[in-house]
Amino acid sequence: MRRNMRSLVFAVLLVFVLGVAAAAAPVKVTFWHSMGGDIGKAMEAMIDTYNASQSEVYVESVFRGTYPEVLNATIASAMAGTAPTVVQIYEVGSLAAIDSGVFVPLSEFIGPDDVDWNDYVDAVVNYYRQGDIQWSMPFNSSSAILYINADMFRAAGLDPANPPKTFSEIIEASKAIVESGVAPYGITWPLHTWFVEQWMAEQGVALVNNDNGRSARPTTINTDTEEMYRIFNWWKQLYDEGLWINPGVEDWDQANALFMGQQVAMEITSTSDVTFLTNAGREAGFEVICAELPVPDDVPRQGVVPGGASIWMVANNPKEELEAATKFLIWMSSPEQQVTWHQSTGYFPIRKSSIALLEEEGWFTENPNFRVALDQVLETIPGVGTQGALIGRFQEVRNILEEAFQMVMGGTSVEAALAQAKAQVEQSFADYNSLF
Amino acid sequence: MIDRKRGDTNMRAKFPGKLLPYLFLLPTIIVCGLFIYYPAAMTFRTSMYQSLFFGARQRFVGLQNFTRLLSSPAYLRSMGITLWFAFLVVVIGLSVSLLVAVLLNRKLLAAKALRVALVWPYALSPAVAGTIWLFLFNPHSGLVNYLLDLIANKKPDWFSQPGLALSMLVVTAIWNNFGYNLVFFLAGLQNIPDSFLEAAEVDGASFWKQLFHVTIPLLSPTIFFLLVININYAFFDTVGMVDVMTRGGPANATNMLIYQLYKDGFQNFNSGLAAAQSLILFVFVVVLTLLQFRTTGRMVHYGG
Numbered sequence: 001m002r003r004n005m006r007s008l009v010f011a012v013l014l015v016f017v018l019g020v021a022a023a024a025a026p027v028k029v030t031f032w033h034s035m036g037g038d039i040g041k042a043m044e045a046m047i048d049t050y051n052a053s054q055s056e057v058y059v060e061s062v063f064r065g066t067y068p069e070v071l072n073a074t075i076a077s078a079m080a081g082t083a084p085t086v087v088q089i090y091e092v093g094s095l096a097a098i099d100s101g102v103f104v105p106l107s108e109f110i111g112p113d114d115v116d117w118n119d120y121v122d123a124v125v126n127y128y129r130q131g132d133i134q135w136s137m138p139f140n141s142s143s144a145i146l147y148i149n150a151d152m153f154r155a156a157g158l159d160p161a162n163p164p165k166t167f168s169e170i171i172e173a174s175k176a177i178v179e180s181g182v183a184p185y186g187i188t189w190p191l192h193t194w195f196v197e198q199w200m201a202e203q204g205v206a207l208v209n210n211d212n213g214r215s216a217r218p219t220t221i222n223t224d225t226e227e228m229y230r231i232f233n234w235w236k237q238l239y240d241e242g243l244w245i246n247p248g249v250e251d252w253d254q255a256n257a258l259f260m261g262q263q264v265a266m267e268i269t270s271t272s273d274v275t276f277l278t279n280a281g282r283e284a285g286f287e288v289i290c291a292e293l294p295v296p297d298d299v300p301r302q303g304v305v306p307g308g309a310s311i312w313m314v315a316n317n318p319k320e321e322l323e324a325a326t327k328f329l330i331w332m333s334s335p336e337q338q339v340t341w342h343q344s345t346g347y348f349p350i351r352k353s354s355i356a357l358l359e360e361e362g363w364f365t366e367n368p369n370f371r372v373a374l375d376q377v378l379e380t381i382p383g384v385g386t387q388g389a390l391i392g393r394f395q396e397v398r399n400i401l402e403e404a405f406q407m408v409m410g411g412t413s414v415e416a417a418l419a420q421a422k423a424q425v426e427q428s429f430a431d432y433n434s435l436f
Numbered sequence: 437m438i439d440r441k442r443g444d445t446n447m448r449a450k451f452p453g454k455l456l457p458y459l460f461l462l463p464t465i466i467v468c469g470l471f472i473y474y475p476a477a478m479t480f481r482t483s484m485y486q487s488l489f490f491g492a493r494q495r496f497v498g499l500q501n502f503t504r505l506l507s508s509p510a511y512l513r514s515m516g517i518t519l520w521f522a523f524l525v526v527v528i529g530l531s532v533s534l535l536v537a538v539l540l541n542r543k544l545l546a547a548k549a550l551r552v553a554l555v556w557p558y559a560l561s562p563a564v565a566g567t568i569w570l571f572l573f574n575p576h577s578g579l580v581n582y583l584l585d586l587i588a589n590k591k592p593d594w595f596s597q598p599g600l601a602l603s604m605l606v607v608t609a610i611w612n613n614f615g616y617n618l619v620f621f622l623a624g625l626q627n628i629p630d631s632f633l634e635a636a637e638v639d640g641a642s643f644w645k646q647l648f649h650v651t652i653p654l655l656s657p658t659i660f661f662l663l664v665i666n667i668n669y670a671f672f673d674t675v676g677m678v679d680v681m682t683r684g685g686p687a688n689a690t691n692m693l694i695y696q697l698y699k700d701g702f703q704n705f706n707s708g709l710a711a712a713q714s715l716i717l718f719v720f721v722v723v724l725t726l727l728q729f730r731t732t733g734r735m736v737h738y739g740g
Binding site: 101254257261263396399402409 | 491682704705
């Protein structure tokens with residue numbers, strides 16, 4: 001009898017302990033992302049904060065390389081049944097992500113009262129929305145801006161408070177810098193199609209047809225247009241006259257290295273580097289001033305495409321894991337976290353209330369460089385051009401245009417290089433569309 | 437005698453049926469089938485499809501992928517570049533490593549330490565080797581241009597000029613595989629009896645005469661082996677290097693066949709086209725290797 005009692009007590013205890021353990025064990029959510037370097041550390045810090053703040057969800061984050069690599073690895077692993085729960089996908093991977101059938105729309109897990117979509121910056125949230133379907137949670141958004149080495153500007157007799165605003169002003173400023181011997185080159189930016197996309201948007205025109213791929217999958221690209229010629233001819237002139245230095249194809253780090261090493265007095269790159277470059281300049285003993293992206297002469301500024309990435313949920317996962325992931329995503333895009341994220345990187349806050357919080361704090365008065373990055377997005381006029389293109393094989397289009405500019409650098413005419421690019425892109429689109 | 441013979445026949449195991457040998461072969465058949473023949477068969481199949489997202493969507497197109505590739509000027513150009521690159525890497529790489537191996541094989545001070553130091557680069561993956569040389573070739577802060585500036589007052593932009601970009605990759609590729617070649621050459625050299633070289637020296641043969649008339653003929657099996665290995669290296673293993681250093685640029689001047697395959701398969705979600713390319717590469721390398729066995733292979737002297 002006593003033995004029986006003892007086993008009963010033991011059994012009850014066991015059930016109790018296991019029950020508590022089951023209730024306390026957090027649901028594990030795996031998260032693949034592309035945030036390396038200082039930005040990666042900022043993201044890891046946020047995730048650590050989240051894990052420490054509650055006990056229901058545990059997020060395990062993995063850095064999986066560049067944006068194209070993460071998208072590719074996710075689709076491959078989803079086919080093999082080993083995909084993570086949530087993934088950071090870059091904005092131009094959106095159509096590929098949708099078409100791959102690997103992801104489940106976020107709106108299936110978010111009830112009407114869970115999130116106040118009206119508080120999200122419209123341009124950003126619209127990018128990831130198709131009709132009523134909200135595909136993913138916006139997280140990091142950026143655009144292209146001009147960084148100026150103010151000390152070099154002054155040394156070259158230029159006024160950093162009055163930065164170049166147009167293509168021809170960039171040429172003039174670059175000439176002044178090179179001729180005065182302040183730096184060997186005037187300006188740099190990565191040899192990346194992203195900038196071409198931004199300059200098409202600034203002119204208010206679509207990159208591809210079918211309303212930038214929003215009304216139907218695109219069939220051709222607008223490379224044989226006045227707007228595209230303007231961009232390429234200006235870029236070619238800068239290169240031919242030794243004013244722009246090539247940091248390499250899609251090589252963000254090398255472009256930053258040239259700017260920090262004072263080989264150039266200006267750099268165009270993502271707003272996500274505001275913190276990094278401003279601090280790097282301070283350490284190297286020069287002042288960094290940010291200005292809006294320069295635009296073609298005599299063209300009214302339309303604004304930029306919200307670049308960056310959003311977080312997607314992989315369909316083939318247990319329901320409770322996806323529900324836990326939803327909580328994590330809501331937290332990551334919450335106004336307070338977006339403030340932290342903005343202050344530690346330069347990605348602009350995607351919540352209207354974050355902007356209000358920052359203004360209250362006096363953040364923008366103290367850090368005017370961050371203001372520029374934000375204003376450029378808030379001033380963007382919604383339109384077919386500034387909404388950005390939806391393309392399935394976007395990376396291929398980027399590669400083709402990057403090749404086209406390299407051909408121009410090698411002596412091919414702008415018209416010929418872009419005509420060849422158009423033919424290649426049309427072939428790629430036709431192949432892609434034939435599968436739907 | 438008779439007993440033992442009988443014992444032999446008795447002891448030889450007799451197994452019922454003809455299936456048993458296959459049972460013993462089964463593990464090998466399963467492993468090869470799963471990891472070699474099945475993927476190869478899938479590659480053949482995929483090459484006949486227009487496909488997206490690793491086959492999530494596909495459409496049968498017959499030989500279209502092949503006809504498109506073989507009629508594309510860009511692809512044929514890439515083929516030419518790959519052949520030229522492989523030729524340079526193999527010829528220069530093997531010559532230099534043979535020469536260094538011969539020098540290292542002499543009775544040198546600290547020869548062993550030198551050998552270790554020279555074999556070291558092989559321990560690095562092509563992507564890491566690419567990163568190291570990326571720094572060295574940096575037009576503004578790299579060591580290469582620093583030295584060139586001192587010597588010739590020149591600072592070429594290695595990344596914007598087609599010829600320079602390719603030669604940069606050739607140097608990196610040779611450096612990376614140098615240790616591997618060196619190990620095999622040293623092993624081969626140590627199998628050559630000293631008496632041969634001493635006899636040649638007594639007969640008054642110069643260093644170069646000894647090299648060409650004694651060492652190289654006796655090393656021919658090693659050279660032939662390394663030739664095959666190095667061609668495969670140049671064709672297949674350099675993809676990481678290209679990705680890190682040039683991404684196939686400028687204007688596709690360093691776009692090797694294997695890098696184009698990588699881009700189509702893993703960036704453009706075009707598995708069908710990538711599969712077709714891998715088959716073309718496969719045929720290419722098989723033909724090259726067969727040609728070698730037919731030509732160079734005949735000149736190999738295995739001794740005995």
